[in-house]
Amino acid sequence: MTRIVRALGSLATFICIVFTACNCSDGNDLWGSHVEVEGAAGDDSERGQMNFFVPIFQHQNSLAFADFRASFDDNAESEGNWGLAYRTVVDNSLIFGINGYFDYRNTRFDNKFSQGGFGLETLTKNRGARFNAYFPEDGLQAAGAGSGTPVAVLVNDNIFIAGAGSNEAAFRGFDADVEQLLWYRDRSGNSRSGWSVSGNSAPASELWASAGMYHFAATESGFDDITGPRLRTELRLFDVPYLGNDSRVVVAGQYQYDDVRGSQGSGMLAVRIPLGNKQRRKRSRLNWLARRMVDTIRRDPQIVTDTSGSDGMERAINAESGQPIEGAVVIDANTVNPGDVIENAGEGAVIIVDGSAGTVTVPKWDGMSVLGTEVSSGQTIVGGGSVLPLRGASSGVLVAYNTPGSRPLINGTFSGNGIRDFQIRGVDLSVTDDSFGPIFLPNSELLLDDVNLTYTATSISSNGAVAVFGSSFGGSTPQPTELIIRNSRVEAIGIQANAIDFSGGTIDISDSQLISSGGGLFPGAALFLRSEYDATVRNTTLTADSGALRFSTSGGLTTEPSRLRFFGGSIDGGAGTGVNGLTIGNASSRALVLFDGTTITSGQQSIWLYDSDGGGTVFQGTMDVTVRNSNLTAGAGFAEIDVFSDSFLPGVFNLDIANNTLDGGNGSIHLEDETAGNIRVFQSAPGSGADGLDALNGIPTGNVTTSGGILFDQPAPTLP
Incomplete structure (x- = not known):
């Protein structure tokens, strides 16, 4: 003082x-x-x-x-x-x-x-x-x-950070x-009420x-x-x-x-x-x-x-999404109605699933009245024995929270519409169903990290094991849509069962395995990109009976093209094709596609690009495909890269081939163009292999076969 x-x-x-x-x-x-x-x-x-x-x-x-x-x-x-x-x-x-x-x-x-x-x-x-x-x-x-090393602790119904x-x-x-x-005294010493005043002579006190x-x-x-x-x-x-x-x-x-x-x-x-x-x-x-x-x-x-924040307790935030943790609950096989517990946990909650007591069963979607387990925005479903990255709400300190229990197997379906910042971490997830896979989240944002997911379709599948569509599903207004998958394995088994079915947003996949099997004559895709997507795939393996990777141009609903960037990894098309690309929509639809350092093997074409569904329906659109530093191996009698452009309102295909190993049984590139000028090939650098690309010297000779007019040019333009 x-x-x-x-x-x-x-x-x-x-x-x-x-x-x-x-x-x-x-x-x-x-x-x-x-x-x-x-x-x-x-x-x-x-x-x-x-x-x-x-x-x-x-x-x-x-x-x-x-x-x-x-x-x-x-x-x-x-x-x-x-x-x-x-x-x-x-x-x-x-x-x-x-x-x-x-x-x-x-x-x-x-x-x-x-x-x-x-x-x-x-x-x-x-x-x-x-x-x-x-x-x-x-x-x-x-x-x-x-006063010490910050730690995350589960206290009652929430997760806090102590010592930060x-x-x-x-x-x-x-x-x-x-x-x-209220009151004043005038200069004459008279006390008066202040609620009603008159005159302009200032009081002595108030x-x-x-x-x-x-x-x-x-x-x-x-x-x-x-x-x-x-x-x-x-x-x-x-x-x-x-x-x-x-x-x-x-x-x-x-x-x-x-x-x-x-x-x-x-x-x-x-x-x-x-x-x-x-x-x-x-x-x-x-x-x-x-x-x-x-x-x-x-x-x-x-x-x-x-x-x-203090040496006592500080609120925690999901370090990846920035979502404040609003509550936490632990469930296991002995939990009564675990699906209801998840639904009632509310937005921003962490649901820890402990597999020590056996399989945890939650409701699955029957396609009609039962919508499976409906999740909320900001929720994180994390398995026992996992690590959840957290951040102190005020201190900003990063803490790895080791969840209690052991890794669980969850049987059921997670669904919702317009869900933001939803995460699933460190769990095995499985469902056997006639049409719907374990995850169906249109117009949503989803992260899968260290997830082993299996979907067995008992009849023709309508969707994928993981289905995320950025569309006006259910009459709702389209919302930002994002799917992130890393360190995970996703398998779909059955007729037309896709492992990942995605459209209308951003998708990022890294260090994962995507598998589709058991489709017979109607195989599904390991990764199906329908339209209006911005996709990045890194160091990921795609495996299917045919068409392991399927993509289309944008649907022409926006001015933005669809984009696919595939770095490293491998694509195995089994006895069928490895990669299928289809132009859809109108003349303004477009796709920009890059394969860099990717191994593509198949029993038929390694990459098959076309503008017709084979049943008489023909589409317009433009597809720019760059293949570089990659290894493509096709089946006997098939080319590594096969491009088909129809004569009626055909699509336009621009190919850039650079530094690849192409080893096909019937020519490295097979081009079918019924109207001149729809296919354009740029050889920015020669490739190698049994057939090679050295024949591409400006005229269609050698291992390049055509049935229409083809334009060759060098060097290749920069991919937008």
Whole structure:
């Protein structure tokens, strides 16, 4: 407290010298400068503050002024406020005011925060209303280190991080209040009610009361909002002897409450001392309304900050999705109605599935009334014995949470529409069904990590083991659609059973195995990209009886082409084709396709591109396909790359072949073009193999066979 008094005294002495030396108030001005010294003591601190009021411009009924404030408290905190304000009298009875401030605070953690603020106010002789808004800088600042290694712990029904330390953040928000004059004493010593006033002679003393509320919230996660009521009373004594006219003494009490800081009460004493020459200080007192023009602007005395996280518990966030963990539950084979438990867990919940007691069975979709287990946005289904990456909501520290139990086998279907940030990690998932696979999530965002998934179709399959469609499924509006698969194995068994069935969004697959088998004459695909996709596949193995990878151009519904980038990995088409590409839609539909460092083997064509379904339906569209640094092996009597373009509204195919090993039984490339100019081949670099590509020297000779007009060109254009 001694340090505060000494600092305020030094600052006051300096300001008084400056103001007096400059003779800052003209003797003819109605309003002059003043300094106000304030001390406050409350439940949490003792604070000293000094305010400096400096008129900048004044007219008969208007005043522009600067307001400078400096405060210190016994928690080693300090703050400075620099404000500009304007007040004007309207209809000789109402004062309208507007103000703006820049605030700078040094907290007890030696963190520096700054903010901008503005305020509006209306004042009469006996009433007032104020509104202030505050806009601090964003960002977290350290407020104390943890005592040990942070760990994630399951407590009751949620996951928390312990020992991560804490951070401090500034809160943006607002406060508002209304005030009423309750009582006043006039110059004759008469006491009067403040609810109804008359005349313009300023009282000698006044008793005011105000009521309001405040709301502050941090932009960073992990902090609770600060909201509550505020009550204040003030006794104001004016034109105090020995201090001069326009001086005042204010005694105030304030109480506020919110869930974060609890109850806070404080008392305050403020003394205002007018500055300027003696002529101005000796003249007659201000009238009632004129004195209200220089009332202190009421606003929150400090930038509102709070800390979150401690050596106790801190809220956790999914480190990958950024989804706050809103709850946690553990289920196993003994859990009654585990599907209901998952559905009732709500958004943002972590469902830990423990396989120690056996298979966990959840409802499966029957295609009609039963929709399987319906999941919620932000949920994570994670197996026991897995690692879930978490981040401290306030500290930002990364923690690997080791889930309890052992890896489970789950039997059933997960479904939903428009689901955001849904994750499945560290589980085995299986279902035997006549039409629907384990995961059906149109218009959704899904992550599969370390998942072993098997779908056995008992009849002709309508979808894939994992089906994610970005479309207006069920009459809903299309939403952002994303599928991420890594370190996983997905297998679909049965007629037309696709392992992955996707359209209308972004898909990223890495370090995984995708398998389709058991289709007989009607095989499914390991990866089926229908339309409007942006796909990236890395170091992944695709295996199927035929057509392991199937893709199409965009459907022409958007101006954006579909994109497929396949890096490394392998594609095995079994006894059939390895890769099937089909143009669909209208002339504006397009696909940009790249194979780089990929091994493609098949019993028939390695890559088969066409614009006809073989049943008489022909499609337009453009397909740009680049094959480089790859190894293609076709079956006996088939070419590695086979392109068919029909004569009626045909598709357009642009091929770039570079640095490949092509070893086909019937020519490296087989081109069928019934209308000249639909197929264009660019040889950016020669390949090698039994047949090779050295024959591509601008004319269709050697191992290139055609049934129509083909255009050859060098070098290849850059793939868009």
